[in-house]
């Protein structure tokens with residue numbers, strides 16, 4: 001976000017200076033050496049990469065082709081990029097994603113991450129409001145009788161996460177439930193995964209199902 005914010009005005013500023021000059025006919029070889037073209041880690045480049053390499057599973061706008069796939073729409077850019085680097089290095093193990101991520105250059109990783117963060121997050125309306133209510137308790141208070149910390153203490157009010165932490169609001173429930181189980185079995189590793197292994201190991205099956213039901217419907 002901050003990165004984007006700091007880039008944009010500069011680029012637009014340059015364009016504002018160049019556009020009138022180009023309109024006056026000062027185009028061609030004089031300007032050929034100027035870096036007017038957008039950097040290759042921008043949203044448009046990311047959109048093209050995503051359409052070609054990712055849309056089959058993550059959907060055209062990143063919301064996930066089915067509820068089994070991670071929704072990437074609105075997910076935090078730095079978190080996405082970090083996960084892709086961890087897939088590529090094999091630190092986060094996934095037969096499917098390890099090969100997808102290893103074809104991406106660092107520039108492409110930043111581009112797809114920017115593209116997905118710019119997309120509209122998904123919302124899956126709850127089919128079981130009573131279960132979702134139990135999930136809200138887990139999210140906001142944890143389970144004080146089992147030493148389960150409240151999710152809100154890290155993932156934040158509204159489930160937005162932050163640069164390092166994933167957004168959970170609107171994430172596909174079945175994907176999240178599988179991830180929680182992967183943390184318990186340590187199938188999902190990576191340098192930030194240990195904390196979630198500790199958290200998820202203290203959850204009952206019902207608490208998992210309840211919290212993902214609640215989060216999937218969160219706007």
Ligand code: HEC
Pocket residue numbers: 049050053054055056057058069070071072080081083084093094096097100101104112166188
């Ligand atoms: C053939 C299906 C498939 C394709 C194509 C695919 N993915 Fe994935 N992706 C998955 C699966 C399955 C997972 C869940 C992996 C796991 O269980 O850890 C995933 C997970 C991810 C995650 C982690 C999400 C999170 O919330 O932690 C990111 C980021 C991601 N994919 C990005 C991409 C990008 C970028 C591309 C294109 C370059 C891509 N994927 C292409 C199937 C796919």
Ligand code: HEC
Pocket residue numbers: 070138139142148149150151152153154155164165166167168171176177179180188189190192193195196199211
């Ligand atoms: C102490 C901080 C902390 C607490 C408390 C916490 N989390 Fe997390 N959570 C993290 C971190 C850090 C990650 C990213 C880990 C990684 O990179 O694998 C994460 C990742 C996740 C993911 C994977 C998201 C994805 O897109 O793949 C889910 C699901 C999740 N947390 C759910 C929860 C739930 C539900 C709770 C409450 C019961 C909770 N977390 C409490 C820090 C926390």
